[in-house]
Amino acid sequence: MNEQDVVRALAALAQPHRLQAFRALVVAGPAGMNPGILAEQLAVPAATLSFHLKELMNAGLITQQRAGRHLIYRAEFARMNGLLGYLTDNCCQGEACLDTTATACAC
Amino acid sequence: MNEQDVVRALAALAQPHRLQAFRALVVAGPAGMNPGILAEQLAVPAATLSFHLKELMNAGLITQQRAGRHLIYRAEFARMNGLLGYLTDNCCQGEACLDTTATACAC
DNA sequence: TAAATATTTCCAATAATATGGAAATATGAA
């Protein structure tokens, strides 16, 4: 993940509806969710949610898969972890300050 | 850290100059850096950097301390870790998917 | 094929953000 990727991912998450949608997909895990349920859960119009899900996809943070007349959106855990790692990279010049209680998803 | 705090922090980091500045402060660790050196290192005009550092402060991601005619900016590691944790919270409904190789700073 | 359901695309108005030169402010030194 280069700087541009990271800026795009951060910008995608820096919006309440998108942050909520992404977190819901993180909780959902590998099973994912379809936009109808997500729209209901977040109380956001379908057109608005669709716009935001596309933004998250453009940032590489989620993926889309068709399943019949439904779509399934899933969090892209590898990219999320890449983003987290980028922020702490070479923290304190690599001194012994890394906290192994940190939680990143291994999905 | 509530949702609004997180959105503000993400928005603050979703800008190349600010992301670079923040990462430089993360690497610098508790010693921090002054804006003159930072401006030179990032090759950005002082006025522009000042604007961006203020944004990072408003988001609670860095702090400012005066030391004579210099200022010292430091990364606020607790808030950085809070941000990272917010994104992975209740990942996969809490199933065994947490990767303890993740790196968060304990500074 | 036609109807029903699920989801996206289009659109234009509104709002927020990034830029950097010049002037202002704050501190330390002569």
Place this chain on the structure above:
DNA sequence: TTCATATTTCCATATTATTGGAAATATTTA
């Protein structure tokens, strides 16, 4: 005090993001 250095604030312009109703598209079922 007066000068030199460090840093911020002011400002106007240009760019970009967000919203949701209506129409369009895709898929399944009858």
